[in-house]
Amino acid sequence: MSATLTMVGRSVRLTRRNVDTMIMSVVLPLLMMALYVYVFGGAIDTGTAYVTYVVPGTILLCAGYGAASTAMAVADDMNSGMIDRLRSMPVRASAVLTGHVAASVARNAVATTVVVGAAVAMGFRPTASPLDWLLAAALVLLYVLALSWLAAGLGTLARSVESASALSFVMLFLPYLSSAFVPTETMPAVLRAIGDHQPVTPIIETVRGLLTGTPIGSAGWVGPVWAVGLLVVSFAFSVWCYRRRTRH
């Protein structure tokens, strides 16, 4: 436990000092949101102010960028000799992964707060009660954890920081094929089928419903089930990757 706490402290410190990571996980989603709201938003009809529509998607997009940074940080430790140093010490070396995942959650908490704050400045008016906020935050946390463990696993497998970054593109891509930026009904049939049945859409619909009172429907249980399922699978994947890579 103390090893885990030490490595969490380390990862948070490294994150704070890594300008690239902070830009990638906070500034980039912010710019994307501004781009969508002010450039494309006018042309997209979602039935509400576009900023109101786009906030949940931007939050999940943040999680993707944050996770990509996690994959790179883990790959760096696996390939720079840090993991070998820890593994030759009488400590649980896998704490290094837990540390990066915890830092990812912390980074996302900051990013999400910044995004929501900026959205309010752009005209976002959530109608959520404190309980709604809590539920939405819990669902986003599950999604962030799932993505972070997935990223940690990919980072463990990657032979370089660059390939870790390439491997994690899927996580950045998924929100674009969901109801994050445009309603799926506007997509061609094939994309719509993908969009409606991938995990990001029900999670976004649930968060959107909680924050702005749009109808949630079945997304209210499909979303959380997806998030928990993803988390379980990602964690198992990451354990498997770590064992495979460090099988001595």
Add this chain to the structure above:
Amino acid sequence: MILEATGLRKRYGDTAVLDGVDLAVAEGSVLALLGPNGAGKTTTVRILGTLTRPDGGSARIAGFDIVTQPRQVREVIALTGQYAAVDAQQTGRENLTMIGRLLRLGRAGATKRSAQLLERFELTGAADRRVVTYSGGMRRRLDLAMSLVAAPRLLFLDEPTAGLDPASRATMWDAVGELVCAGTTVVLTTQYLEEADRLADRIVLIDDGRVAAEGSADELKARVGGDRLELWFADRASLEKAAVVLDVPADPQETRIGIPTDGSATELHRVLDALRAANAEPDRVTSHRPTLDDVFVGLTRRTLTTAGSTR
């Protein structure tokens, strides 16, 4: 013996990286694994450091089996890898304190131990600067300091001075010397003969995954006989011709050939006559006591610089 290994084997695909390596290291001594790139030095250290499992053979460190009791082995050893494993975005002090906390020294214990090590490795002035601003030598020193937080009984150093300038190399050598004085056992790998000669009590020559020779530097030098004759050539063509006549390998980066000699005038005459007959006369002739380089060539029939590239 703090370390005893017998018949260590490791394959990667079709390549036998280690093909039966035996080692024995007495507590408090320094063993150098000397050999060219790809000889299996790093693999040996990784196996002994519990990072890689051997395909065959066994080893015990302080009585614990490296495969079945890795946890106990890790309590005894520390390993400094080939590349400085330090966090560039943490300060020197933060790096050391992190290791201390991982080793459960507690906050106060870790802080105190960090300060001691920073002082000892002349890093106190840079202690609160991020490592990204450190020179190569400072990084290597911090890396070594991080391996010493737990005061290990056995320290593995994988190419501790690779890529360092002569001054930083000398500082690292002094640091290793001090450790040994304090009773730490050291196993180091190196491609530098001078490093093995200077630091090690015993040297194991590794070539192609096998132990080619073993002994103290003096014993190994004695094995290649007495004095060495060095023949210097004006051009590459006559050097290569001479190498054929004398039946020795020609190092592409050298302008000289070294051969064993009994030091007599008769032998010198014989060699020079043979070379003149082959129209491969040297410009200059010197003789000297054998070096470890001569030992390596004598025992493996290859030079240290060419051996790596033949794999």
